[in-house]
Amino acid sequence: MALELKSIFLVPSLSHNRRRRHRLQSLLIAPWALVVFAMAPALVNAAAPPVGVRIGGVKTVFTGDVINGKKVVSSLNTDDLEPGRKHLLYFQGVQMATGQYWYVSVIVAKGIRPGKRLTLTSGVHGDEMSSVHTVQTIMGRLNPAEMTGTVMAVLDIARPAIESMQRRWPSSGRGLELTDMNREWPGNEQGLGAASRQAGLVFQRLLKPNTDLAIDFHTGTTGLDAAAFHIGDMGIPEVKTMMMLYPVPMIWDNPVYPGVLHNAYIKAGIPCFTPEIGAARHLDLEVIPLFVEGTMNVLKHYGVVPGPIGRTAVDANVLISQNVVTVVSTRGGFIEWLVKMGDNVTAGQKLAIQRNAFGEVLAQYTSPVQGRIAGLRSDATTEPGNVLMFILSTSGSTSSAVPYAE
Numbered sequence: 001m002a003l004e005l006k007s008i009f010l011v012p013s014l015s016h017n018r019r020r021r022h023r024l025q026s027l028l029i030a031p032w033a034l035v036v037f038a039m040a041p042a043l044v045n046a047a048a049p050p051v052g053v054r055i056g057g058v059k060t061v062f063t064g065d066v067i068n069g070k071k072v073v074s075s076l077n078t079d080d081l082e083p084g085r086k087h088l089l090y091f092q093g094v095q096m097a098t099g100q101y102w103y104v105s106v107i108v109a110k111g112i113r114p115g116k117r118l119t120l121t122s123g124v125h126g127d128e129m130s131s132v133h134t135v136q137t138i139m140g141r142l143n144p145a146e147m148t149g150t151v152m153a154v155l156d157i158a159r160p161a162i163e164s165m166q167r168r169w170p171s172s173g174r175g176l177e178l179t180d181m182n183r184e185w186p187g188n189e190q191g192l193g194a195a196s197r198q199a200g201l202v203f204q205r206l207l208k209p210n211t212d213l214a215i216d217f218h219t220g221t222t223g224l225d226a227a228a229f230h231i232g233d234m235g236i237p238e239v240k241t242m243m244m245l246y247p248v249p250m251i252w253d254n255p256v257y258p259g260v261l262h263n264a265y266i267k268a269g270i271p272c273f274t275p276e277i278g279a280a281r282h283l284d285l286e287v288i289p290l291f292v293e294g295t296m297n298v299l300k301h302y303g304v305v306p307g308p309i310g311r312t313a314v315d316a317n318v319l320i321s322q323n324v325v326t327v328v329s330t331r332g333g334f335i336e337w338l339v340k341m342g343d344n345v346t347a348g349q350k351l352a353i354q355r356n357a358f359g360e361v362l363a364q365y366t367s368p369v370q371g372r373i374a375g376l377r378s379d380a381t382t383e384p385g386n387v388l389m390f391i392l393s394t395s396g397s398t399s400s401a402v403p404y405a406e
């Protein structure tokens with residue numbers, strides 16, 4: 001049975017890329033070098049901004065609530081926090097239908113000296129547990145007493161999606177709707193729908209004002225596993241530098257969709273990319289350490305934490321490609337894989353056999369390109385039109401739909 005490919009080209013034109021990079025580079029020279037040392041919390045709400053506050057900075061606002069022993073903020077300026085320690089806070093997100101709030105867990109490791117401010121996010125999709133665990137592990141390794149700079153972790157951004165272990169945000173505007181929050185950034189505090197408002201609150205009051213460099217961690221999704229790889233634009237120097245500091249074997253050199261969080265950061269002049277940490281739903285303990293090591297390398301590279309750089313992309317024999325090719329199911333039925341995640345495949349290589357409930361063969365799938373398998377359907381059944389696989393292609397200028405990534 002012939003293989004079916006979708007051919008939706010999502011890569012912006014080169015001229016668009018050049019304009020965007022030029023704008024990014026011009027934004028990167030903003031005078032963000034100065035850092036203010038801690039203010040007492042009682043002074044935080046003073047009318048005048050503190051001397052030396054960064055452009056775009058916001059005031060820290062404590063709501064006065066304390067939940068599980070953590071103070072609640074509705075906006076945060078990490079300059080206001082005491083240096084040399086970790087701060088565990090709840091950020092007050094969008095309101096629920098009951099009038100309560102979706103609170104988001106925030107950890108700030110504030111170094112003893114000012115320096116780069118890195119922000120690590122996870123849980124933009126609710127079934128991506130390894131993203132949360134990776135950020136937890138990194139934060140657990142930080143000792144603010146020896147840090148120069150600040151690392152902020154925002155762990156569970158799409159709270160209602162996480163509560164129900166599903167990718168999308170469940171909202172009740174017109175009956176239950178599921179919204180992919182990673183198509184909503186930078187969001188809108190006055191937007192139509194809770195996911196857009198949550199994104200707007202988190203981005204404007206928490207992420208953007210406190211970030212020089214950002215990493216938004218993801219995994220595969222329910223039913224479709226991912227390998228260990230990065231999504232990011234190698235044309236942005238700081239993004240390239242960060243991605244190459246990971247011992248991760250694949251980089252998809254592509255900005256992907258406009259509404260993803262890493263592109264909202266980039267539009268704001270903040271370099272960011274998206275690591276993909278293996279399979280969804282469970283903790284992918286074989287893959288997580290690669291991303292912990294890589295992120296610690298990033299922090300060492302920028303002088304935030306001391307120590308030698310560990311293994312990098314060179315050690316992982318990284319494959320970098322701008323092209324991903326998806327293999328889409330042409331029939332409904334049961335899929336038997338003949339290959340596994342991370343395999344190198346050649347054009348024409350047989351990938352899978354599909355059967356109906358009688359066991360009769362309905363379809364066979366072959367690879368349209370040479371490349372490496374970066375995504376693989378984990379559910380044994382498939383409907384027509386489901387993504388079976390995506391391949392990081394080394395065949396040249398091929399490209400195709402990207403219905404799953406990040």
Ligand SMILES: [Zn+2]
Pocket residue numbers: 124125128182218219405406
């Ligand atoms: Zn995701």
